[in-house]
Amino acid sequence: PIQSLLWPQFAASACLGTFIRIQHRRRAATGGGVQGAPKRFNQRDKYDFRSTRLRRLKQRMAATFLAGLLLLSLVAGESFRARADVLQARLEQKEQIEYVYRETPFRNSLLAIRSRGVIVSSVEEVPSPRAIGGWVTDMAGILDEGTVKKVNAAAENIRRRTGAELAVVTLPRLDGGKKALKPFATKLFNSWGIGDRYKNNGVLVLLSVADRRVEVEIGKGLNSVFNERLTGSKDRWLNRMIDSHMLPELGMNRWSTGVLSGVDAICSKLIQVDSIVSSPEGYRQAVVLSICLSAALTVSVLAVLFGLPWQTPKCLRCEKRMSRLRDAMQDELSPGAQMEMSVGSVHYILCGCRRPGCQDTWAKTTVEASQAHRRISVRLRRSREISQLDESLRARAEDKDGLGFLKEISWLSRYSTCRACGYRTTLTSSQVVVPATYESDGLRISTSNCSFCGAASTEQQILQRLRRPSSNSSGSSSFSGGSSSGGGSGGDF
DSSP states (O other): OHHHHHHHHHHHHHHHHHHHHHHHHHHHHTTTSSTTOOOOOOSSOOOOHHHHHHHHHHHHHHHHHHHHHHHHHHHHHHHHHHHHHHHHHHHHTTTTOOOOOOOOOOOHHHHOOOOTTOOBOSGGGSOOGGGGTOSEEESSOOSOHHHHHHHHHHHHHHHHHHOOEEEEEEESOBTTOGGGHHHHHHHHHHHHTOSOTTTOOEEEEEEETTTTEEEEEEOGGGHHHHTOBOTTSSOBHHHHHIIIIIHHHHHTTOHHHHHHHHHHHHHHHHHHTHHHHTOTHHHHHHHHHHHHHHHHHHHHHHHHHTOOTTSOOBOTTTOOBOEEEEEOOSTTSOHHHHHHHHHTSEEEEEEEOOSTTTGGGTEEEEEEEEEETTEEEEEEEEEEEEOSOHHHHHHHHHHTSSEEEEEEEOTTSSEEOOTTTOSSOEEEEEEEEEOOOSSSOEEEEEEEEETTTOOEEEEEEEEOOOOOOOOOOTTOSSOOOOOOOSOEEEEEO
16 A cells, blocks of 8 residues: 555656756756757856756655655554544443453364474464464463463453453474564464554464474554563563563473463553553654654655745746745736635735846836935936836736746635636535434535636535444454564563
8 A cells, every 4th residue: 555655656756857857958958048048158167967967866866755754654644543533432432332251162172283393384374263262372282271271261351351462372393493483473463463453452472392482472552561661670571571470481391380470460561551552642642743744744845846835936037036025916916816815715925036137127216316425426226116017017927027926825714726717716515414324324415616717516425334333252253453563572491
C-alpha cells in the first residue's frame, strides 16, 4: 500500500524534473531572458551548467523525500486516530460487555512432537495453539501436562482482565541456530497476530532447546513499559526478569519451572501496566504530532516545488517578485473573482513591480520642487498610485506585465472550487436520508450549488452498516491481530 501511494509522487517528481530541464534549456538558449529575445551572453560571461544541474537535482531529491515523509506521516496519523477512537469506545463500554469463556482441554497428542531431532525452518511448520483453544505449542515435548494447564489458565485470566494475549512456543531445534531465533520470533509473532489489534499488547515466549536460548517478543504497545529502566539501576525490566526468573531454571533443564516462572512475572506486569497501555491519550498525542508534522512537510514540499503560497507573483518583464500595493477593488477584478470576494472565500491583493523600467509602465509620476544652494530644482518621483483604468489594469494584471493579483484563499470558508467555472464559489450541503443500522446500509445525499455560474450537482453516498462490538472469547480459533516491531529481549542458558 505504501508503494502504491508513493508511486504518484515519484511520477510527479519525474515530470517536474523534465519541466525544469526544458525551462533550463529554453533560458540558456535565450540568454536567461524572455522567450524569443535575442541572446545576451557576452564572451566574458560564463554559465555554470554543472552547478545548475546539481542544484536542480538536489531540489528534486528533496521534493521526493519530503513527499514520501508526508505520505508516511498521514498514514501513521490515520492509524493512531483509529486506535484512539476504538480504545475510547471500549473504555466507555467496559462495564456493558459480558465476556464468556469456555474451558477447552489441551490435547497434547495433536501438537507435541516428541522427536528431539526435528529441525524447524519456517513459521508455517509451527502450529497455532489457538486451533485447539490453548496458548502453548510444545513442539519439543519438554513441558508436563500440569504446566501446560497452568500456563493456559494464566493466559486466559490475563486476556479476560486486560485483553492481552500470551503465547508459549518450544522448539527442538531451529534452522540457523541462535542468530536466527530473534528474527524467527518476530516473524512468528506478526504471522499469528498475538495481542489486541489496537493495543498491541501481545507477548510471545519462544524457547529453543538445542540452541539453548529463550526469546521474549513483545508487541508495539509494550515497548516503553517493558523496557523501562529500574530504579537505581541501568538494567531494563524485561532483561532483569529473564535473567532472574527464567535463565537459572532453564540452565538446569528445569523447563516447566523456568517457563512458568517467566509467565507469572509477565502476567503480573501486564496487569500492572494495563491502565497505561489502554489509555487513548498516547495515541491522541501521536495524532496531534502527526498532524503538525504533516502540515510542516506540506509547506516544505509546496515551497520546494511551487514556492510559498503567500509569495507574490513574478513580473513578466524582469521575472522578479512583485511588491504588495493595496487590496484589490471590486471593479478591477473579473466577474468570477468579484463573486469570490463577495462570498468571502478568496481575498485579492494588488501587487506591482517596483524595479526601474517596470514601475514606469504603471505608476503615476509626481513632481517635487527642492531648494539646494539657492537654486530651485525639479525632481520626478514614481508613486504607488496606479495610472491605468480598471479594464487596462485587469488585462495587465492577468498577463503579469508589471502588475498582478495575489490570491489568498480563506481555508475556513465553507465554499469550494466549482468544477464548471473554476472559481471558489460552490456551497455543498449534505443530508442523511436513510441512517445506517446494524441490518442495512444508509444513504447520504450531497447537493452542490455554484453562486457564480449556477452549476448544480447531486451525489449519493452509501453509509456502511454498523458493526456490533465483538467480545473476545476463549473459544476463538485465532489471535486478535496484534503486531510487533522487533521489541523484546532474550538470553542464553
